[in-house]
Amino acid sequence: MTILIEQPHQIGIEAEEKNALIDEKELAWDGDFLVPQTNSFGHTFRDYEVEGERQPGVENFYRINHLNQTFDFVKKMRQEYSKLNRMEMSIWECCELLNDVVDESDPDLDEPQIEHLLQTAEAIRRDYPNEDWLHLTGLIHDLGKVLLLPSFGGLPQWAVVGDTYPVGCAFNDSIVHHKYFKENPDYYNPAYNTKYGVYSKRCGLENVLMSWGHDDYMYLVAKENHSTLPSAALFIIRYHSFYALHSSGEYRHLMNEEDFENLKWLHVFNKYDLYSKSKVRVDVEKVKPYYLSLIKKYFPAKLKW
Numbered sequence: 001m002t003i004l005i006e007q008p009h010q011i012g013i014e015a016e017e018k019n020a021l022i023d024e025k026e027l028a029w030d031g032d033f034l035v036p037q038t039n040s041f042g043h044t045f046r047d048y049e050v051e052g053e054r055q056p057g058v059e060n061f062y063r064i065n066h067l068n069q070t071f072d073f074v075k076k077m078r079q080e081y082s083k084l085n086r087m088e089m090s091i092w093e094c095c096e097l098l099n100d101v102v103d104e105s106d107p108d109l110d111e112p113q114i115e116h117l118l119q120t121a122e123a124i125r126r127d128y129p130n131e132d133w134l135h136l137t138g139l140i141h142d143l144g145k146v147l148l149l150p151s152f153g154g155l156p157q158w159a160v161v162g163d164t165y166p167v168g169c170a171f172n173d174s175i176v177h178h179k180y181f182k183e184n185p186d187y188y189n190p191a192y193n194t195k196y197g198v199y200s201k202r203c204g205l206e207n208v209l210m211s212w213g214h215d216d217y218m219y220l221v222a223k224e225n226h227s228t229l230p231s232a233a234l235f236i237i238r239y240h241s242f243y244a245l246h247s248s249g250e251y252r253h254l255m256n257e258e259d260f261e262n263l264k265w266l267h268v269f270n271k272y273d274l275y276s277k278s279k280v281r282v283d284v285e286k287v288k289p290y291y292l293s294l295i296k297k298y299f300p301a302k303l304k305w
């Protein structure tokens with residue numbers, strides 16, 4: 001079958017086509033990209049305030065997320081999940097497990113997660129045919145959501161999905177539904193509530209603890225299983241939900257030079273992660289052989305999870 005991705009087809013579109021498409025008023029500029037203006041629910045992407053069927057649930061998700069993600073909680077989770085002692089399986093087996101996962105934090109998507117993985121990867125593949133590592137990054141970036149499944153500890157949604165942000169320093173105002181941090185004990189702790197908190201200038205993001213969820217977990221899995229993906233891929237996996245950084249430009253005072261280099265690729269990746277979300281399905285069986293070949297190139301056959 002053809003991969004009928006109507007919306008992402010417009011991502012990174014040729015110059016001649018641009019004006020005609022803008023006239024249709026369905027697409028808008030976002031940096032270098034021409035992107036769809038509305039999601040499958042008819043709203044703009046990442047609008048956390050607009051009234052709609054998903055809004056109350058998403059807001060409630062962020063309330064619980066913000067009050068529970070403390071410095072101590074994150075330290076404990078990182079330690080626990082670094083053991084990777086829960087499961088042995090391949091990357092593709094994990095993709096299939098994601099069929100049963102629903103993400104309650106996402107205002108733009110209510111499709112099974114495997115669709116989102118393939119939609120992201122295929123949209124990137126069309127515009128960057130030679131960057132096979134980036135296709136694979138698209139496929140695996142959300143695999144950490146298996147933390148929701150009982151065999152991975154059955155973590156609650158607030159500890160797995162949603163945007164991420166540093167803990168151990170002040171929560172930036174640009175974070176979605178920031179007001180709910182007032183219910184987080186760290187908000188009142190002078191060790192954790194200043195601009196730098198426990199960190200220092202340009203210390204590098206790898207020394208910063210991020211709220212716990214699917215990003216950091218999948219980063220640990222890829223790194224500890226000795227994936228040969230380039231460092232930009234690991235950076236994308238680890239920080240793709242860090243919107244305060246890659247979309248609002250906050251927290252740059254914690255970045256080192258390597259982070260700035262890697263951020264360029266995260267900016268590219270983010271457009272595909274966000275704007276490829278649509279109701280149009282990808283034919284899994286058709287594209288599977290290609291992705292299996294990439295998995296073989298960059299990962300061992302079985303990984304520890």
Ligand SMILES: O[C@H]1[C@H](O)[C@@H](O)[C@H](O)[C@@H](O)[C@H]1O
Nearest residue numbers: 103105106161162163240241
């Ligand atoms: O709701 C979404 C979803 O959970 C994504 O997987 C995550 O990467 C985004 O940052 C988040 O806002």
Ligand SMILES: [Fe+2]
Nearest residue numbers: 141142240241
């Ligand atoms: Fe994600």
Ligand SMILES: [Fe+2]
Nearest residue numbers: 116141142273
């Ligand atoms: Fe995603």
